[in-house]
Amino acid sequence: xxxxxxxxxxxxxxxxxxxxxxxxxxxxxxxxxxxxxxxxxxxxxxxxxxxxxxxxxxxxxxxxxxxxxxxxxxxxxxxxxxxxxxxxxxxxxxxxxxxxxxxxxxxxxxxxxxxxxxxxxxxxxxxxxxxxxxxxxxxxxxxxxxxxxxxxxxxxxxxxxxxxxxxxxxxxxxxxxxxxxxxxxxxxxxxxxxxxxxxxxxxxxxxxxxxxxxxxxxxxxxxxxxxxxxxxxxxxxxxxxxxxxxxxxxxxxxxxxxxxxxxxxxxxxxxxxxxxxxxxxxxxxxxxxxxxxxxxxxxxxxxxxxxxxxxxxxxxxxxxxxxxxxxxxxxxxxxxxxxxxxxxxxxxxxxxxxxxxxxxxxxxxxxxxxxxxxx
Amino acid sequence: xxxxxxxxxxxxxxxxxxxxxxxxxxxxxxxxxxxxxxxxxxxxxxxxxxxxxxxxxxxxxxxxxxxxxxxxxxxxxxxxxxxxxx
Numbered sequence: 310x311x312x313x314x315x316x317x318x319x320x321x322x323x324x325x326x327x328x329x330x331x332x333x334x335x336x337x338x339x340x341x342x343x344x345x346x347x348x349x350x351x352x353x354x355x356x357x358x359x360x361x362x363x364x365x366x367x368x369x370x371x372x373x374x375x376x377x378x379x380x381x382x383x384x385x386x387x388x389x390x391x392x393x394x395x396x397x398x399x400x401x402x403x404x405x406x407x408x409x410x411x412x413x414x415x416x417x418x419x420x421x422x423x424x425x426x427x428x429x430x431x432x433x434x435x436x437x438x439x440x441x442x443x444x445x446x447x448x449x450x451x452x453x454x455x456x457x458x459x460x461x462x463x464x465x466x467x468x469x470x471x472x473x474x475x476x477x478x479x480x481x482x483x484x485x486x487x488x489x490x491x492x493x494x495x496x497x498x499x500x501x502x503x504x505x506x507x508x509x510x511x512x513x514x515x516x517x518x519x520x521x522x523x524x525x526x527x528x529x530x531x532x533x534x535x536x537x538x539x540x541x542x543x544x545x546x547x548x549x550x551x552x553x554x555x556x557x558x559x560x561x562x563x564x565x566x567x568x569x570x571x572x573x574x575x576x577x578x579x580x581x582x583x584x585x586x587x588x589x590x591x592x593x594x595x596x597x598x599x600x601x602x603x604x605x606x607x608x609x610x611x612x613x614x615x616x617x618x619x620x621x622x623x624x625x626x627x628x629x630x631x632x633x634x635x636x637x638x639x640x641x642x643x644x645x646x647x648x649x650x651x652x653x654x655x656x657x658x659x660x661x662x663x664x665x666x667x668x669x670x671x672x673x674x675x676x677x678x679x680x681x682x683x684x
Numbered sequence: 685x686x687x688x689x690x691x692x693x694x695x696x697x698x699x700x701x702x703x704x705x706x707x708x709x710x711x712x713x714x715x716x717x718x719x720x721x722x723x724x725x726x727x728x729x730x731x732x733x734x735x736x737x738x739x740x741x742x743x744x745x746x747x748x749x750x751x752x753x754x755x756x757x758x759x760x761x762x763x764x765x766x767x768x769x770x
Contacts, residue, residue: 408694415693415702424699635736637696650736 311621311665311672315508316458316487316599316656322510328554329512333547340544341535350546354536357553364560365519367496373518373537374549378486379409380529381503381518382452384540385482386413388526389450389501390422396478397447398422401440403464404641405433405457410484414452427451432592433462433642441472448479455494456487459626459638459654461591461599463488470498480524490559491567491598500524506548511555515548566659571597573657573666580670584677588648590639600655601639603648607680609636612653615676621669624654685715685770687762690729691739692722697756698739704759712766745769 312320332353338346340354355369362369375381390400400422402414418424428439435453444451451473455466466483473481482501485494490509496502496519505516520526520539532541536549574597581587581602590601604612609625616623626636640649657666689705691698709717720729722738734740735754743751743765751765 402696404696406696411696411699412693414699418699418702424703426696426700637694640737641696646737 311669313621313623313655313657313661313665313669315658315661316654317624318507318513319510319658321507321512322555322558324558325511325551325555329547329551332550336546340546350544354544354546354549357550358536360553361517361556364556365494365496367519368522370522370537371519373520373539374535374545374552375503375516375518375540376514377507377516378407378484378503378505379516381505381516382407382409382482382484383413384518384526384529385501385503385520386410386417386450386452387529388539389480389482389524390417390420391527392525393449393478393480394422397445397449399425399445399448400450400452401425401427401443401448402452403427403435403454404429405460405462405464405638406452406454407458407484407486410452410454429641432594433457433460435464435469437465437468437472440469444472444476444479446478448476450480450482452482452484454484454487456596456599457638458487458599459636459652460601460642461487461595461597462642463594463596467495467498474498487596487599490556491563491570491596493560493563506552506555509555509559511559512548512551515545515552517552562659567597570657570659570661573661573663574598574600576663576666577655577670581673586681587677590642590648590652598657600657601652602655603639603651604653604677604680605647605651607651609651609653611680612651612676615680616672619672619676621672624656626652626654685766686744687715687717688720688732688742688744689717689739690720690722690732690734690742695722695738697737700756701739701741704757704762707759708762708766711763715766741765743769 336350336353338350340351358369358372361372414424425443427443428436430436453464456463473479480500483499485502485504486508489504500521502519507513526539528539530541535542536544577600582589586605588603613625635650636652639652722729737755741753742749750769
């Protein structure tokens with residue numbers, strides 16, 4: 310099997326699973342219980358949270374555990390808008406967000422918030438001058454994805470943070486889901502950031518919202534204090550411990566892993582662009598872990614299933630949006646319906662081997678010839 | 685005249701178009717504008733053959749479809765269709 314769908318999810322690391330097992334079996338108390346078992350469980354959560362905060366370079370009190378990035382995104386956007394609506398009702402985003410950003414934005418628009426989209430350039434990057442033009446006294450939130458999950462566009466998140474420093478009434482949320490662990494992140498000028506563990510060999514069902522101390526949020530799950538006052542529910546101790554472990558294992562050797570993945574990406578890109586009907590949708594300076602291509606005239610699901618028959622696993626568009634075959638992100642970038650309705654995503658990790666890429670390219674060649682000769 | 689808009693919660697182009705639709709509602713109060721959700725109202729959406737690009741706006745006059753706008757549109761583009769058929 311050749312797994313090339315790491316941006317959808319990653320297989321759990323055995324060490325992470327062991328941490329989960331140990332925490333679940335040995336720390337049975339509710340961390341909020343006052344007896345010894347509860348106190349021990351609480352200490353373990355506290356220690357795991359310290360570790361998460363230290364790795365990220367933020368304060369321990371700035372970590373909110375959630376069920377995943379979608380919940381983190383919802384909590385950040387709705388939480389800010391509900392809490393600060395008296396300051397203004399203008400919010401800004403981009404054309405390249407995940408459905409868990411557009412969902413809350415749609416919801417907030419229905420609630421009377423005014424939504425603006427910042428312009429992007431030919432590579433999908435935010436136009437900083439247009440952002441400055443859009444910002445107003447009543448703008449309370451800018452939400453930008455660090456990396457688009459389908460194409461791998463990397464947004465200038467730090468430059469945007471610098472601009473927003475001059476707008477103290479406006480909060481800055483970054484969806485870090487595809488970037489976390491792939492590059493060292495500086496949270497200095499970022500107010501809120503979302504991610505989930507299953508994108509870096511952790512377990513599904515646990516995520517984080519980093520929220521700077523000075524900021525308040527209206528919870529979206531009410532019910533009293535958990536690990537924080539912002540998200541109720543019994544603290545998911547084994548998942549929290551496993552997230553800390555996954556983060557510790559993943560957040561190292563940034564440059565070495567990034568360079569290695571870049572090399573694999575280049576190998577695929579150089580080969581795939583030689584095919585007459587292949588178009589490369591990912592920009593050259595995108596995140597190398599993601600390579601989005603279109604095979605003109607071939608339906609994405611046909612390509613996916615042809616590769617699947619040879620035990621190669623890739624994605625059509627992001628697994629989280631729709632049952633249409635047209636990629637919203639590729640269409641927004643290229644304005645080309647043919648490309649948008651024939652795009653597939655190949656996503657790799659530092660665990661992908663060069664041998665796997667060579668084998669994939671051979672299998673792709675067979676599938677391409679077969680599919681394009683059928684037409 | 686009646687406009688039926690088909691959109692989805694995950695669609696960025698729909699979010700953008702909603703702003704224009706709001707203005708149309710304010711300026712053309714005699715036009716009925718209704719919304720169908722691509723995923724939630726699947727049974728009603730299926731017979732409309734909306735294709736792959738959202739949002740879709742279908743313009744009806746006297747119960748008959750007279751025009752269709754596909755994809756993200758601004759206020760002027762919607763008004764142009766209205767003026768052509770009213």
